[in-house]
Amino acid sequence: MAEFVPVDPFDLVIFGGTGDLAQRKLLPALFHRDGDGQFSDDSRIVAVSRGDIDSEAYRNWVRETLESQLSARELKDEVWQRFAARLHHVGLDMQADTGWGDLGAALDEDKKRARVFYLATAPSLFGTVAQQLQDASLTDARSRIVLEKPVGHDFDSARDINDAVGAVFAESQIYRIDHYLGKETVQNVLALRFGNSLFEPLWARGAVDHVQITVAENLGVGQRFDFYNRTGALRDMVQNHMLQLLCMVAMEPPASMHHDDIRNEKIKVLRALKPITLDVVDRVTVRGRYTAGIVDGEPVPGYREEGDDPEINTAEQDTETFVAIKAEIDNWRWNGTPFYLRTGKRMARKLSEIVFQFKPVPHSIFGDQPLTPNRLVLSLQPEEGVQLTLMTKEPGPGGFRMRSLPLNLNFPDAFSVTYPDAYERLLMEVLRGNPALFMRRDEIETAWSWIDRIIDSWHTRGVRTHEYMAGSWGPTDSFVLLDRDDRRWAQPE
Ligand SMILES: NC(=O)C1=CN([C@@H]2O[C@H](COP(=O)(O)OP(=O)(O)OC[C@H]3O[C@@H](n4cnc5c(N)ncnc54)[C@H](OP(=O)(O)O)[C@@H]3O)[C@@H](O)[C@H]2O)C=CC1
Numbered sequence: 001m002a003e004f005v006p007v008d009p010f011d012l013v014i015f016g017g018t019g020d021l022a023q024r025k026l027l028p029a030l031f032h033r034d035g036d037g038q039f040s041d042d043s044r045i046v047a048v049s050r051g052d053i054d055s056e057a058y059r060n061w062v063r064e065t066l067e068s069q070l071s072a073r074e075l076k077d078e079v080w081q082r083f084a085a086r087l088h089h090v091g092l093d094m095q096a097d098t099g100w101g102d103l104g105a106a107l108d109e110d111k112k113r114a115r116v117f118y119l120a121t122a123p124s125l126f127g128t129v130a131q132q133l134q135d136a137s138l139t140d141a142r143s144r145i146v147l148e149k150p151v152g153h154d155f156d157s158a159r160d161i162n163d164a165v166g167a168v169f170a171e172s173q174i175y176r177i178d179h180y181l182g183k184e185t186v187q188n189v190l191a192l193r194f195g196n197s198l199f200e201p202l203w204a205r206g207a208v209d210h211v212q213i214t215v216a217e218n219l220g221v222g223q224r225f226d227f228y229n230r231t232g233a234l235r236d237m238v239q240n241h242m243l244q245l246l247c248m249v250a251m252e253p254p255a256s257m258h259h260d261d262i263r264n265e266k267i268k269v270l271r272a273l274k275p276i277t278l279d280v281v282d283r284v285t286v287r288g289r290y291t292a293g294i295v296d297g298e299p300v301p302g303y304r305e306e307g308d309d310p311e312i313n314t315a316e317q318d319t320e321t322f323v324a325i326k327a328e329i330d331n332w333r334w335n336g337t338p339f340y341l342r343t344g345k346r347m348a349r350k351l352s353e354i355v356f357q358f359k360p361v362p363h364s365i366f367g368d369q370p371l372t373p374n375r376l377v378l379s380l381q382p383e384e385g386v387q388l389t390l391m392t393k394e395p396g397p398g399g400f401r402m403r404s405l406p407l408n409l410n411f412p413d414a415f416s417v418t419y420p421d422a423y424e425r426l427l428m429e430v431l432r433g434n435p436a437l438f439m440r441r442d443e444i445e446t447a448w449s450w451i452d453r454i455i456d457s458w459h460t461r462g463v464r465t466h467e468y469m470a471g472s473w474g475p476t477d478s479f480v481l482l483d484r485d486d487r488r489w490a491q492p493e
């Protein structure tokens with residue numbers, strides 16, 4: 001039976017406490033955890049923004065924002081009263097030297113209490129805020145700082161941010177968010193691989209033909225056009241989420257669940273990624289961009305039409321909303337077993353999954369009967385579960401007929417509890433002081449180095465985006481990418 005374990009008293013400061021991320025993810029997540037009784041009465045949440053509002057006005061704003069997202073059943077009055085009492089707002093400009101004393105005054109002076117600074121702001125402010133906090137004597141060995149993604153837009157900027165934040169906080173105090181690491185199924189990869197003796201002997205080049213990692217979204221870029229247009233799918237999704245998924249499935253068994261044991265294994269995978277160089281970039285990567293189409297039965301505009309600011313939406317700007325990559329890991333376990341990565345916006349439907357395609361049997365004793373090689377599918381979204389396809393004999397008379405059937409483990413069916421979403425889990429891990437689900441500095445920087453190489457090669461080779469219709473599974477070239485190796489994407493069915 002799931003049990004919600006309370007966390008010790010804390011002060012949580014959210015820089016950007018009135019922003020979109022706070023509104024849609026952080027505040028609902030905190031409200032849910034409070035609802036399950038995990039926060040002590042004296043724990044505080046202090047929002048920082050430049051807004052000229054007092055704490056009462058902030059509480060009213062939070063109430064409205066929760067009302068627009070939660071059901072009346074979820075927004076229980078008793079929980080709201082408790083939650084509201086811990087909310088405070090401090091108005092200050094993170095780039096100015098004034099106002100930091102007000103923030104200090106809003107915090108508890110008890111040195112034993114966890115003090116967490118959550119930077120839900122542009123990454124260009126991370127170093128400045130860290131320095132201001134130190135100058136205002138608001139940090140000590142017990143404080144923690146949470147950095148939202150993206151940590152930089154390339155290796156150099158990531159290193160600068162890490163240096164600036166690292167000048168104030170020790171690495172053990174820095175929590176770099178990748179919300180995919182908070183997803184239930186991603187953690188279940190550890191349980192599946194290392195809690196069962198069944199899979200690990202097969203988890204290698206000898207048995208696995210190839211691996212596919214798909215993160216498809218049906219949504220477009222929406223309100224974030226400006227950010228996205230400067231970023232693109234490779235930086236937005238592959239540098240972080242997809243490479244983290246790759247690490248979780250490809251790493252060697254860690255010695256324990258200790259955060260450094262896990263992160264030490266992940267970094268080895270990132271270091272072993274074969275660089276994608278100028279001579280291969282147009283064979284092993286595909287860039288795409290959606291045009292108008294139909295998603296979930298509704299007509300939707302193309303990418304270009306989503307950004308209405310002519311200053312940023314120029315014809316020369318060739319931002320990709322889709323990317324597919326044939327990645328290779330140069331190590332003993334995976335040599336010769338490609339990992340095909342694919343992510344895109346406005347695709348046929350929301351679907352995140354990791355597919356292990358096993359090799360065919362070496363010899364068939366069943367004559368002409370076609371045999372489908374086994375496949376292990378780890379589903380992340382929208383449904384969480386694990387599926388293993390096996391060849392079986394069709395029952396009954398009529399000869400020996402073989403059929404491929406799935407062995408299904410659907411988490412919502414198997415476990416009746418509703419479990420916390422990724423942000424809820426990650427926030428609780430920060431408050432507990434457990435960095436296992438966060439990215440270490442070397443992971444971020446090594447991932448950026450690999451990504452930078454692809455971007456440089458794209459620019460030098462002039463690799464352009466290919467159009468795909470919104471509501472499809474991506475550009476034709478992404479199918480050719482696998483076709484060339486005589487393989488197919490697991491989707492569409
Ligand atoms: N929104 C999302 O879904 C996601 C966002 N992120 C990242 O999180 C960060 C924040 O994103 P998002 O919430 O969307 O951004 P918003 O622009 O919606 O919010 C920014 C917040 O920061 C405050 N702020 C901005 N500048 C200052 C300043 N100089 N001093 C004090 N407060 C300031 C704003 O308030 P005010 O203007 O009143 O000062 C506001 O509260 C970004 O780096 C984004 O890339 C990451 C993953 C998902």
Ligand SMILES: O=C1O[C@H](COP(=O)(O)O)[C@@H](O)[C@H](O)[C@H]1O
Nearest residue numbers: 149179215217236237241352381
């Ligand atoms: O970090 C990001 O992730 C979301 C997708 O997250 P999910 O949990 O809904 O799969 C993506 O839409 C966004 O562009 C990106 O910045």
